[in-house]
Amino acid sequence: MKTPIYMDYSATTPCDPRVVQRMLPFFTETFGNSASRSHAFGWTAEAAVDHAREQVAALIGAHPKEILWTSGSTEANNLAIKGVAQMYRQKGNHLITAVTEHKAVLDPMKYLETQGFEVTFLPVNRLGHVDLEQLAFAMTDRTILVSLMAANNEIGTLHPLAKIGALCKQKGVLFHTDATQAPGKIELDVESQHIDLLSLSAHKLYGPKGVGCLYVRRKNPRVRLVSQMDGGGHERGMRSGTLNITGIVGMGEAAAIAKTELHSEVQKLLGLRARLQMRIMNSLPDSVVNGDQDARLPHLTNISFPYVEGESLIMGIKEIAVSSGSACTSASLEPSYVLKGLGLGDELAHSSIRFSLGRFTTEAEVDFAADRVIAEVNRLRAMSPLWEMVQEGIDLSQVKWTSH
Numbered sequence: 001m002k003t004p005i006y007m008d009y010s011a012t013t014p015c016d017p018r019v020v021q022r023m024l025p026f027f028t029e030t031f032g033n034s035a036s037r038s039h040a041f042g043w044t045a046e047a048a049v050d051h052a053r054e055q056v057a058a059l060i061g062a063h064p065k066e067i068l069w070t071s072g073s074t075e076a077n078n079l080a081i082k083g084v085a086q087m088y089r090q091k092g093n094h095l096i097t098a099v100t101e102h103k104a105v106l107d108p109m110k111y112l113e114t115q116g117f118e119v120t121f122l123p124v125n126r127l128g129h130v131d132l133e134q135l136a137f138a139m140t141d142r143t144i145l146v147s148l149m150a151a152n153n154e155i156g157t158l159h160p161l162a163k164i165g166a167l168c169k170q171k172g173v174l175f176h177t178d179a180t181q182a183p184g185k186i187e188l189d190v191e192s193q194h195i196d197l198l199s200l201s202a203h204k205l206y207g208p209k210g211v212g213c214l215y216v217r218r219k220n221p222r223v224r225l226v227s228q229m230d231g232g233g234h235e236r237g238m239r240s241g242t243l244n245i246t247g248i249v250g251m252g253e254a255a256a257i258a259k260t261e262l263h264s265e266v267q268k269l270l271g272l273r274a275r276l277q278m279r280i281m282n283s284l285p286d287s288v289v290n291g292d293q294d295a296r297l298p299h300l301t302n303i304s305f306p307y308v309e310g311e312s313l314i315m316g317i318k319e320i321a322v323s324s325g326s327a328c329t330s331a332s333l334e335p336s337y338v339l340k341g342l343g344l345g346d347e348l349a350h351s352s353i354r355f356s357l358g359r360f361t362t363e364a365e366v367d368f369a370a371d372r373v374i375a376e377v378n379r380l381r382a383m384s385p386l387w388e389m390v391q392e393g394i395d396l397s398q399v400k401w402t403s404h
């Protein structure tokens, strides 16, 4: 077995070799600009882009004309949120999201607050769910957009898209979902789930980095956006700039594979995830699985190891590439705002690790990782005075600490 073992598929995925094969000719042979209307180089490129648009549209039940290419989900989220806010400003200035969204949703929302918009950041319960009654209650006749993610990137909790979409439709509010973590893991269908805008990124689904898309509904209702990138008027005027054709071809192929292999892949991932989680939980019974264990992405488990510092644990298991509950804000060692949003104390948030498995994960890797984690947690706990006190039956919540 080759180390380090990659168990951070929610951060990014390797390209599937089939995706790379499809992309290769577009670097050197069919290198035309799809906006060149006067020659075959341009036409060939345009045909490839159109094909990829069909492949991505098919993945989410959309029409190809409803797909806008972007540089990834960060840009797609910015375009959806700021673009809708600016376009519908006359109708209202209120937007709704949740505290556990990705920064690429929260930060555009915070920007809009500086521009005179009002944003409701809904709380979540211990499992990471928003209360749908609270969501309905938050909507007013000034509300123009609800943005709630399909699947959380840290804990895997799935939002009930069809219910949220139906509620938005009933109230006449547009519904955007950041679905970056969802393709190949859960079914996405913009019709039955009543989704008006949806963000995707290729590098989270075995495609290349730096390319993604935004689905923008064309009818019932027709959604309009103010472009955030001005120039040549590409992508129906909503996103100017020469298209990343090589990347787009790769994203199309990645989407087609995600669609055809959804069921077999989910079965495989569920098996591997259960094996990993069961081994760890059986050997380290004081550990806690974070998020909703039923409505959850199939490939991810986020586990807290009380009395162990997540960063120390990660340093101790260098053969396994995982994320900690504090790694997302990279430079700082702040505990994850997602875990704090669930109501976890600093202790649990600081001791959490996200394991995310993928298409190329093997059983042998899972077993190796579980063994290493168990050994390292036991080693760190053996050195922890807190752990020792707990073993002696002392209730830490009753301890009076003195500081000097």
Ligand SMILES: *Cc1c(COP(=O)(O)O)cnc(C)c1O
Pocket: 010, 011, 071, 072, 073, 074, 075, 102, 104, 149, 151, 152, 153, 178, 179, 180, 181, 200, 201, 202, 204, 211, 212
């Ligand atoms: C990775 C991720 C993003 C950012 O996507 P990029 O394409 O890297 O910009 C946004 N939202 C979620 C939920 C993600 O997991």
